Amino acid sequence: MEVPPIHAGQILEATVLGRHKQSDLALLKVQATHLPTVPLRRDVRVRQGELVFAIGSPEGLRDSVTMGVVSSIARQTDPDDPMIYIQTDASINPGNSGGPLVDIDGNLIGINTFMLTESGGNEGLGFAIPAAIVNFDYQNLRKYGHVQRVS
Numbered sequence: 727m728e729v730p731p732i733h734a735g736q737i738l739e740a741t742v743l744g745r746h747k748q749s750d751l752a753l754l755k756v757q758a759t760h761l762p763t764v765p766l767r768r769d770v771r772v773r774q775g776e777l778v779f780a781i782g783s784p785e786g787l788r789d790s791v792t793m794g795v796v797s798s799i800a801r802q803t804d805p806d807d808p809m810i811y812i813q814t815d816a817s818i819n820p821g822n823s824g825g826p827l828v829d830i831d832g833n834l835i836g837i838n839t840f841m842l843t844e845s846g847g848n849e850g851l852g853f854a855i856p857a858a859i860v861n862f863d864y865q866n867l868r869k870y871g872h873v874q875r876v877s
Contacts, residue, residue, distance in 0.1 A: 741755045749809065751867070772835050782838055801853065822852075827854040838853075
């Protein structure tokens with residue numbers, strides 16, 4: 727597997743160490759040092775109405791940023807699925823999946839994953855996996871290569 731370039735012209739080889747389909751996450755190993763990271767927001771709860779930025783490559787348009795607010799801090803989109811999401815009106819489109827949802831200070835509050843739409847266009851219904859779930863899944867993928875959840 728190859729990962730997108732960090733610097734112009736640079737492509738890194740990556741090995742998948744683990745993945746969790748339900749949360750749309752994978753843990754990759756690359757042979758590189760001094761890679762940039764996004765700090766995980768830990769101390770302050772996400773609040774409804776908070777300003778957020780969704781970063782990604784919608785429709786292949788690299789390094790795009792959209793702005794919105796947190797519409798809901800714990801949205802369950804399917805009653806049969808226990809997964810909860812941060813709902814935002816920041817534009818999240820195909821290609822944004824896997825990109826960060828950050829607060830005004832650049833701290834990770836979620837990972838963009840999907841949008842709901844009736845028309846096929848953006849309707850302000852974007853969803854991100856909360857950072858606490860991302861961190862839990864990361865720790866499990868790193869330790870076990872898969873996510874262990876209690877049923």
